[in-house]
Amino acid sequence: MIFSKEYVGYLARQTVKGLEAAKVIRTDKPARLIEKVQEGLIDELSLEDRINDEVRVILGAFQDDMVKTGASYPEMFKKVKNELARKYKAVL
Structure with a gap:
């Protein structure tokens, strides 16, 4: 927060x-x-903090795939965070 x-x-x-x-x-x-x-x-x-925590959990589950494909963690973090914000109808 x-x-x-x-x-x-x-x-x-x-x-x-x-x-x-x-x-x-x-x-x-x-x-x-x-x-x-x-x-x-x-x-x-504190909604943004909860969303950030959820993004970390999601990306942690796909960490091996991200390394294999060469995906950028910061870029993926932004994309997943934006999707979750849309899902929760949050304005960040």
């Missing part, structure tokens, strides 16, 4: 604060709402 968890917590607090100030939302439990927003942000921001 490109952001620290502390910064994501700050973003969650600011988001909830801004939505409350604009009267878009109303809550009796702001701490719980902030926690849920933070969980959602972390989940979305």
Whole structure:
């Protein structure tokens, strides 16, 4: 993830604060709402990390074939990552 968890917590607090100030939302439990927003942000921001891990597993399974055919690992990484991003409908 490109952001620290502390910064994501700050973003969650600011988001909830801004939505409350604009009267878009109303809550009796702001701490719980902030926690849920933070969980959602972390989940979305760590999606690329999870995709990268999956790409490494896939390419690891085909490593011998890639060596035999002379395929470039960085090029294959990009191609597989793009395919997985499309599959998960992720914007990276």
